[in-house]
Amino acid sequence: MTKATATPTSAAAPAPAMPASVNSLSQPLLARLLGRLAEWKLASYSGPQGITIVDAGVAVPGSVAAGIAITEICMGGLGQATLRQGNDADGWPTLVEVHSAQPVLACLASQYAGWSLAASKEEAGGKKFFALGSGPARALAGKEALFDELGYQDQAEAGCLVLEVDRAPPDVAVQKILRDCKLRPEQLTVILTPTSSQAGTTQVVGRVLEVALHKAHVLGFPLASVVAGSGSAPLPAPAPDGIEAMGRTNDAILYGGRVHLTVDADDAAARELAQSLPSANSPDYGRPFAAVFKEYDYDFYQIDPALFAPAEVWVSSLGSGNTWHAGKTDMALLREQWLREA
Structure with missing residues (x-):
């Protein structure tokens, strides 16, 4: 009997991986949210055009647990x-702590609040409407220049958008969302998270990693080199006043946020990113955000962009194994604003 021998064959090249669908990945998380409305003090109802509206703090209390769940939805199921x-x-x-093995898609293609939605008071039925849409449905519309830079657009058959507002979007805004996302009303869910609510405060603080990724993008760092990221920031109690609530959530990141990025880059690039990222690089650093916002006549676009960054960062280079550190938190400033000793 002769021994059979196998003829070696050349291995086929692996097919390129398809980009993750942030909307498809977030749908199970949305279903979980909708299944726990009573537990997490939320409400759901049919909104303009028949879309699903989830109220996370307008007419119902909402909760921190809901804010954590909404943070994961905002990250497109990739965080x-x-x-x-x-x-x-x-x-x-x-x-609040966040982690992602695909931080660019999770944070910039999904979580970032970059889709401007507006309606005049005539269009909105008496009161002007403005919101910056965040969450995975942004990637269906792809209306921001950022998506061209990322080379990413989702094509899922259902989408979810998060709005930091205290009322449902008017009919004209919903029509725009549906048209741009190419969705039917039953395929769209909009979550309302006013910043003065528990869920709203939580999901904004949960953007600490996203703020670092956006700052890296502003600095011109090649986003494809960012391979992993994590971050944390202190969670304040929500403030009943909208401006103060916004100030607290921004301060949590600017003075209490800590981020660790892992990059496929050499030491020089990693070190430069670490040095340039922290919020202390801005001349506006050192004062509560609400005071800075007031000084610039409540115009975000007048504020130095360098301020929008975490307080403390670590950047690890995969090439060398070295980690670079810069910045520091200022908990004294936060405690002065948030804490009252009993």
Whole structure:
């Protein structure tokens, strides 16, 4: 009997991986949210054109747990968000932590609030409407120049958009969303998260990693080189006043945010990114955000863009194995604004 021998064959090249669909990945998370409305103090109803509206803090209390779930929806199913109990070194009792193995898609193609939606008071039925849409449905519309730079557009058959507003979008805005996303009303869900609510405050603080990615983009760092990221920021109690609430959530990141990025880049690039990222590089650093916002006549676009960044960063180079550190948190500033001793 002769021994059979196998004839070697050339291995086929692996097919290129298809980009993840942030809308498809977020649908199970949305279904989970809709299944826990009572537990998380939310409400759901049929909105303009028959879309699904989830109220996370307008006519219902909402909750921190809902804010954590909404953070993960905002990240297009490509990120994890959790609460962590702070210790003495943290200087605050509760922190939001986020992680992503695909931070560019999670944060910039999905979570970033970059889609401008507006309606005049005539179009909106008596009160002007403005919101910056965030979440995975942005990638269906692809209306921002950022998507051309990322080379990414989703084509899922259902979408979810998050709006930091205290009322449902008017009919004209909903029509635009449906048209641009190429969705039917039953395929669209809009989540309302006013910043003065528990869910709203939580999901904004949960943008700490996204803020770092956006700052890296502004600095011109090649986004394809960012391979992983994590971040944390202290979670304040929501303020009833909208401007103060916005100030608190921004301060949480600018003075309490800590981010670790892993990049496929050499030491020089990693070190330069670490040095350039922290919020302390801005001349507007050092004052509560609400005061800065007021100084610039409540115009975001007048504020130095360098301010919008985490307080402390670590950047690890895959090429060398070295990690570069810059910046520091200022919990004293936050505690002065948020804390009242009993």
